[in-house]
Each structure stands twice: as C-alpha cells, then as structure tokens.
Amino acid sequence: xxxxxxxxxxxxxxxxxxxxxxxxxxxxxxxxxxxxxxxxxxxxxxxxxxxxxxxxxxxxxxxxxxxxxxxxxxxxxxxxxxxxxxxxxxxxxxxxxxxxxxxxxxxxxxxxxxxxxxxxxxxxxxxxxxxxxxxxxxxxxx
Numbered sequence: 179x180x181x182x183x184x185x186x187x188x189x190x191x192x193x194x195x196x197x198x199x200x201x202x203x204x205x206x207x208x209x210x211x212x213x214x215x216x217x218x219x220x221x222x223x224x225x226x227x228x229x230x231x232x233x234x235x236x237x238x239x240x241x242x243x244x245x246x247x248x249x250x251x252x253x254x255x256x257x258x259x260x261x262x263x264x265x266x267x268x269x270x271x272x273x274x275x276x277x278x279x280x281x282x283x284x285x286x287x288x289x290x291x292x293x294x295x296x297x298x299x300x301x302x303x304x305x306x307x308x309x310x311x312x313x314x315x316x317x318x319x320x
Contacts, residue, residue: 227303231276234307245312248305256294261316266292270316279310 234241249257261269283306286296297306 221303222298227280230303231280231307234304234311238311241308241311242315245308245310245315248301248309249312252297252300253309256292261313266294269313272317274314274317276310276314279313280306283309 249261256264256266257269258264263269282294283301284296284298287294297309301309
C-alpha cells in the first residue's frame with residue numbers, strides 16, 4: 179500500500195465518523211437528566227399539587243370540559259361513555275372525594291384481575307385534577 183491510499187482511507191474514515199456523529203447528535207441531542215428530574219420533582223411536591231388543585235377548581239367549568247376530553251381519550255374504554263361503566267365500575271352518580279380520585283388516578287388501582295394504570299407519568303398534576311373535576315361532575319344530577 180502506498181501512502182496516498184492510506185491517506186485517502188483515513189480521510190474518508192474521518193469524514194464518515196464526522197457525518198455519523200453529527201447525525202446522531204441531530205437525532206438525539208444530549209439530555210440534561212439532572213434538570214429534567216429536578217423539574218419533575220418540583221411538579222410533584224404537595225405545594226405544587228395543591229396549587230394546581232386550586233387553579234383547576236377556580237376555573238371549574240373550563241376544567242370539566244378539558245377533563246371530559248381527556249377522559250374520552252384515555253378512560254372511556256374501561257369506564258364507559260360519561261362514566262356509565264364497562265370493564266371498570268360505573269362512575270356516574272357516585273359520591274367521590276376529590277383527593278381520593280386524584281390519588282387513584284395518580285397511583286392507579288388493582289381490583290382482582292382489573293388493573294387501572296397509574297397516570298402519574300402520563301399526566302401533569304393539573305391534567306389529573308381536570309380529570310377529577312370531570313368525574314365529580316358525573317355524580318351531579320342532570
């Protein structure tokens with residue numbers, strides 16, 4: 179092998195390395211896991227959860243509408259249209275405590291072979307409180 183072939187191979191190898199590393203960076207840039215974890219912890223503090231509860235209940239009619247949309251996207255399969263029941267228990271006409279509902283939505287529930295998944299990682303505290311307002315609205319006389 180002569181020096182020209184080695185130089186050409188090294189040059190193309192470096193070019194390929196540069197291209198693949200820049201593509202990898204564009205697809206998955208470095209993530210600051212520490213910052214994300216701290217922000218997530220901040221959102222799950224009792225103070226933040228209480229603040230979100232107050233915020234959601236202060237604009238209850240809007241929160242109920244948003245909660246209904248989220249319920250229809252994620253909960254209707256098991257709890258039925260307007261909480262009429264299905265695979266899971268009926269929610270209509272039941273008298274719930276708001277904090278109990280929030281805890282159940284957050285942590286999930288297992289009853290026999292039925293499992294309600296925890297929604298803590300899927301929904302923010304505000305979104306979970308919106309679901310609570312909608313479920314509470316189902317217990318009211320229509």
